Amino acid sequence: xxxxxxxxxxxxxxxxxxxxxxxxxxxxxxxxxxxxxxxxxxxxxxxxxxxxxxxxxxxxxxxxxxxxxxxxxxxxxxxxxxxxxxxxxxxxxxxxxxxxxxxxxxxxxxxxxxxxxxxxxxxxxxxxxxxxxxxxxxxxxxxxxxxxxxxxxxxxxxxxxxxxxxxxxxxxxxxxxxxxxxxxxxxxxxxxxxxxxxxxxxxxxxxxxxxx
Numbered sequence: 197x198x199x200x201x202x203x204x205x206x207x208x209x210x211x212x213x214x215x216x217x218x219x220x221x222x223x224x225x226x227x228x229x230x231x232x233x234x235x236x237x238x239x240x241x242x243x244x245x246x247x248x249x250x251x252x253x254x255x256x257x258x259x260x261x262x263x264x265x266x267x268x269x270x271x272x273x274x275x276x277x278x279x280x281x282x283x284x285x286x287x288x289x290x291x292x293x294x295x296x297x298x299x300x301x302x303x304x305x306x307x308x309x310x311x312x313x314x315x316x317x318x319x320x321x322x323x324x325x326x327x328x329x330x331x332x333x334x335x336x337x338x339x340x341x342x343x344x345x346x347x348x349x350x351x352x353x354x355x356x357x358x359x360x361x362x363x364x365x366x367x368x369x370x371x372x373x374x375x376x377x378x379x380x381x382x383x384x385x386x387x388x389x390x391x392x393x394x395x396x397x398x399x400x401x402x403x404x405x406x407x408x
Contacts, residue, residue, distance in 0.1 A: 218263050225256025257347060258403045264351060265407020268358045281362035288355040292331075292348055300328060303341050315343050335391040353396070354404050376405040 232250035271284060304325075307314040317338035318324060327334065328341055333349045340346055357375055361368035379401035382389060389397060 215263065218259065222256040222259040225253040225259065229253025229256065261400050261403035262407040264354055265404040268354065269408045281359055284362065285355065285359045292351065296348060300341060307341055315339065315341060333392055333395045350398065350400050376401060
């Protein structure tokens with residue numbers, strides 16, 4: 197049976213069949229990509245295991261971000277109100293941080309017990325540990341435990357920009373559109389910008405904008 201995602205629009209629940217299915221396909225694509233990385237020919241005497249078939253799986257991340265854009269526009273379909281904006285931000289924070297902190301704690305403990313498990317750029321220093329807890333964007337993705345937390349950093353940026361558009365009403369919408377437009381121009385024109393601006397105006401913002 198197809199599962200659904202319930203969204204609140206105009207004060208009553210609205211159901212969009214297939215959203216969960218899209219999330220599953222995106223997760224499967226990402227799993228395929230990591231399978232490709234695990235069995236890369238450089239690790240297996242130059243032999244391309246599975247003929248590189250799963251390399252396309254990284255596109256699952258794009259699908260996740262497009263899905264996020266669609267969900268955000270439906271969640272914010274009602275006339276913007278500041279109280280609702282705060283409710284939206286807190287709900288999104290709970291959705292990310294409650295499961296993330298549990299995974300972070302387990303993996304950090306495993307990393308402490310065995311250095312071989314740690315990402316290459318990670319170190320048990322206060323600054324880096326706090327950056328992991330709050331999912332602060334890093335230029336070197338190997339500073340994250342787990343490394344895939346970099347996708348959550350982008351999700352948080354999407355949520356914050358949506359929150360700004362709700363809080364500031366008309367001005368916020370202008371800021372939101374300008375952010376997406378700048379991201380698109382920088383990405384399509386191939387303009388190189390230094391970190392953290394390369395994160396703020398990332399190519400992935402285009403996928404989020406397409407969802408909108």
